[in-house]
Amino acid sequence: MAGDYANSSEYIQHHLTNLTYGRFADGEWGFAHGPEDIAEMGFMSIHVDTMFWSIFLGGLFLAIFTMAARSATAGVPGALQNICEMAVEFVEDNITQVFGNKPNVIIGPLSLTILVWVFLMNLMDLVPVDWIPYVASMTGIPYMKVVATTDPNATLGMSISVFFLVLFYNFKMKGPIKFGASLVTHPIPHWSMYWFNFILEFVDMVAKPLSHGLRLFGNLYAGEMIFILIALLPFWAQWALSLPWAIFHILIIVLQAFVFMILTIVYLSQASEVDEH
Amino acid sequence: MNINLTMLGQAISFILFVLFCMKYVWPPLTSIMRERQQAISDGLEKATAAEKQLEQANESAGLELEEAKKQSAELIAQARTRASQIEAEAKAKATDEAARIVEGAQAEIDQEINRAREELRAKVGELAVEGAERILETSVDRAAHEAMLSKLSAQL
Secondary structure: OOOOOOOHHHHHHHHOOOOEEEEOOOOOEEEOOOHHHHHHHOOOEEEHHHHHHHHHHHHHHHHHHHHHHHOOOOOOOOHHHHHHHHHHHHHHHHHHHHHOOOOOOOHHHHHHHHHHHHHHHHHHHHOOOOHHHHHHHHOOOOOOOOOHHHOHHHHHHHHHHHHHHHHHHHHHHHHHHHHHHHHHOOOOOOHHHHHHHHHHHHHHHHHHHHHHHHHHHHHHHHHHHHHHHHOOOOOOOHHHHHHHHHHHHHHHHHHHHHHHHHHHHHHHHHHHOOOOO | OOOOHHHHHHHHHHHHHHHHHHHHHHHHHHHHHHHHHHHHHHHHHHHHHHHHHHHHHHHHHHHHHHHHHHHHHHHHHHHHHHHHHHHHHHHHHHHHHHHHHHHHHHHHHHHHHHHHHHHHHHHHHHHHHHHHHHHHOOOOOOHHHHHHHHHHHHHO
């Protein structure tokens, strides 16, 4: 526990609060100074820390990969190119497994972006929980949540974008009539039960982006929470728990990035399936 | 858990990242990977072809070597027969030559003998006349005894 906190619950609360910029009830825009301010702002606010870290890490991802692509050679690749090609090949393998050999143009770059970006955002979870918030508080920034994927806005923002893409491909590949039919004729193919089928399909459709985004959020949020709880221990005892948890977390951050990517691929491949079961 | 504008901002940056990746990252990297794959498979194909060629070359070289061996053996055999032929010919020629020389010598000897005989024959009359003269201590008319003398020399 670093800094001055009245008790551990305040410490935890502080570490789980985003740096929020938004519109107060009186119409003024400004930074929130506590949970009350954030509640007052409601939807008309933005998490500056989430945006900053996610865009910074996304930029880092694109910078590294663009650099590798610029200097790429078909001959013997260098270390950077090797790593990037490994990621690309991994993504391609998974796409071919799910999609077969007729993937659409967007699925490759989309999956690669998701995999690397989510991985980088998750990776920030391994930075000791107090370091960056402490430095930020010394420069006058009251809140700083470093791991963007522990913000449901970030994960749902991605999963809903994917959802719209899935809808787009459903329309494109199946056409509006077939797509509409697929919503009402399953699982009971009788006209009198179409309304019931539609309720089921609708729930299924809405559940996909929600579970997609919340799965990533929940895993990372829980992981972050445990790191915060471990940080409550005296400084000389923290390593005994934080080291094993961090090692275990290496698996989780990679796995969650992979799961988010593979679900994206699966949803998109379902959208592209023209023949009905 | 506050859902707010961040979600929109995240969605926008996500879409921009994907578009950027689609334009500047994915195509060059994948095309280069394909290129290398192609190069490697070409190389492997070429290596297999070269191996096959080497095998063929080895095989044909072995065949040619065998052929050459056979030919050389044939040549040696031919040379041997030719050598023995030449030897036999030489021997035959030498024998002929020797026989001819001997024959020539024989003929010469015969001639010599004949000549000596003729000479002797020619001289026999004279000697006989001379002998008779010595015995008779008179001269003998050669013409008178010509028939007897030639009869004598013919007996020789």
